[in-house]
Amino acid sequence: MTRKNIIASLVILIIFVVSMLIVFPLGDGVLFSRGIELGLDLQGGLRLVYEADLSGITDGNKDEILEGVVKVITNRINPLGVSEPQIEKQGEDRIIVSLPGLSISDVEKDRIGRTALLEFREYKDIDDDGEKEWVPATGEINGEQKTLNSSYFKANTYAATDDFGRIILVFEFNEEGAKLSEQVTGRLIGQRLGIFEGDQPLLGDDGQPIAPTVESVISNRGQITGLSLNEATTLSQQLNAGRLPVPLEVIYEQTVSPTLGSDFVTLSLKAGIIGLALVLFFMIIYYRIPGLVASF
Numbered sequence: 001m002t003r004k005n006i007i008a009s010l011v012i013l014i015i016f017v018v019s020m021l022i023v024f025p026l027g028d029g030v031l032f033s034r035g036i037e038l039g040l041d042l043q044g045g046l047r048l049v050y051e052a053d054l055s056g057i058t059d060g061n062k063d064e065i066l067e068g069v070v071k072v073i074t075n076r077i078n079p080l081g082v083s084e085p086q087i088e089k090q091g092e093d094r095i096i097v098s099l100p101g102l103s104i105s106d107v108e109k110d111r112i113g114r115t116a117l118l119e120f121r122e123y124k125d126i127d128d129d130g131e132k133e134w135v136p137a138t139g140e141i142n143g144e145q146k147t148l149n150s151s152y153f154k155a156n157t158y159a160a161t162d163d164f165g166r167i168i169l170v171f172e173f174n175e176e177g178a179k180l181s182e183q184v185t186g187r188l189i190g191q192r193l194g195i196f197e198g199d200q201p202l203l204g205d206d207g208q209p210i211a212p213t214v215e216s217v218i219s220n221r222g223q224i225t226g227l228s229l230n231e232a233t234t235l236s237q238q239l240n241a242g243r244l245p246v247p248l249e250v251i252y253e254q255t256v257s258p259t260l261g262s263d264f265v266t267l268s269l270k271a272g273i274i275g276l277a278l279v280l281f282f283m284i285i286y287y288r289i290p291g292l293v294a295s296f
Contacts, residue, residue, distance in 0.1 A: 045100040049252035050113050052093045057246065062092065068245045069095055075241030076112050079234045080104060095248070110198055113248040117239055118150035118202065120184065121194040123211075134194045134201075139183035141176055148184050151243040152177025159232035162225070167205075169224040169232045171239070178219045185218040195224060205231070 052069055054062050066089050073095065077085050086098040097112065111117055121134040136147040150171075157171045173181055185193065194211040195202040201209035204226030212225070227235065 044256050047254045048097040050095040050248040051251045053247045054093050065245050072242050072244050076238045079237040115244045115247050116149040116151040119196045120148040137184045139180040148180045155240045157236040157239045159236050167229050167232050172221045182219045185214045188214045
């Protein structure tokens with residue numbers, strides 16, 4: 001073997017050894033403490049396919065709107081602690097979200113694709129018989145009725161503690177939101193103001209719906225009490241991600257079990273071993289002694 005071939009073989013061997021030390025063991029490589037990043041099919045997790053309602057968007061702006069949707073969803077997912085989320089466009093109006101290794105609650109899943117995360121509601125009569133239910137709290141802006149929700153929050157929401165050591169979620173309205181809040185809270189003094197996530201009430205750390213009694217007019221700033229520190233922190237980060245520019249609808253959902261992923265790994269290893277055995281068998285049968293030497 002020439003000197004050139006020896007050097008080339010050594011370089012290849014060194015690269016091979018370093019690569020193995022980076023990858024193995026799978027969960028935590030010897031070098032850099034990084035193993036193989038397993039995808040959704042191997043690690044398990046959640047896959048969601050959303051369809052965006054672009055009916056009110058002109059053709060020239062659809063790509064820009066979808067890019068905005070991807071950005072907001074990414075910012076909402078990041079607080080959940082997903083290591084390698086995959087969020088991508090598919091076709092003209094669909095977004096695929098893959099969350100490997102993540103098990104999330106229905107509430108967290110619902111937050112990912114909801115246009116506005118929180119909605120304020122009032123408890124009022126809905127018929128002449130005195131039946132009551134929670135309905136969206138609305139106000140009038142420039143002659144148009146609008147619902148008070150978190151889309152009017154500025155991107156500076158944060159979790160803190162008050163003077164009594166309670167966890168609070170502090171938010172600030174933009175100019176239009178401040179006008180709506182003044183109207184809503186002005187007419188509800190002494191009454192309860194419900195806070196909802198979609199069709200479900202926002203629940204406190206004690207599992208009870210959060211619906212404080214309005215004690216004074218709220219304009220620029222407000223706060224929500226009753227949440228745990230973790231919930232308040234996560235929710236504040238997701239609120240700061242902004243409002244989705246268009247409504248989304250989940251058209252496909254798949255939960256992949258890690259057991260299914262491990263089955264794939266096992267089958268792949270078996271296939272590799274069988275393939276290698278067939279190659280060695282062919283070399284020995286066809287080349288005989290040279291094939292046997294080359295194989296081992």
